[in-house]
Amino acid sequence: MRKRYALLVLTALAFAACSKSNTDVAPNDAGTQVAGVYNMTTLRFDSAGTSVYNFTLPISSSAGSLAGTITARRDSASVVYVTYSIKETGYPDVNDTFGQLKLKGTAAPYDLYYGANKVGTADGKTFTIDYSYTDNKGITYREVYAGKRQ
Numbered sequence: 001m002r003k004r005y006a007l008l009v010l011t012a013l014a015f016a017a018c019s020k021s022n023t024d025v026a027p028n029d030a031g032t033q034v035a036g037v038y039n040m041t042t043l044r045f046d047s048a049g050t051s052v053y054n055f056t057l058p059i060s061s062s063a064g065s066l067a068g069t070i071t072a073r074r075d076s077a078s079v080v081y082v083t084y085s086i087k088e089t090g091y092p093d094v095n096d097t098f099g100q101l102k103l104k105g106t107a108a109p110y111d112l113y114y115g116a117n118k119v120g121t122a123d124g125k126t127f128t129i130d131y132s133y134t135d136n137k138g139i140t141y142r143e144v145y146a147g148k149r150q
Contacts, residue, residue, distance in 0.1 A: 038147030040068030064089025
């Protein structure tokens with residue numbers, strides 16, 4: 001009987017020694033790390049090299065407020081679907097999408113790509129979209145949306 005009891009205790013100890021602890025959690029994939037809601041900290045728009053506006057958010061005054069969020073939804077291990085929302089006192093909310101962005105890199109910060117074009121970076125704590133484009137008249141525009149995780 002003692003031998004059986006000793007064997008049972010040793011078996012239980014062996015399983016306990018091999019069990020996974022909270023510190024043994026496997027690292028998440030890029031999509032999981034980046035997915036989340038980010039409070040917008042920067043909203044910028046330039047036209048032809050001239051700053052049209054460059055806001056540090058949130059803004060709150062007696063005249064009203066301006067704030068926004070960036071939401072990244074995990075679509076796969078290397079793809080997030082990104083939307084944003086901007087709220088300004090006295091105006092309808094602006095809700096739009098950046099669409100599916102590919103995450104590239106082996107560790108954070110990850111580069112964000114829309115097709116073949118790099119459009120930003122994200123590391124799970126911060127998220128930045130910073131891209132430029134040229135219209136059919138040759139005018140170059142730049143837009144920057146940046147945020148920190150809630």
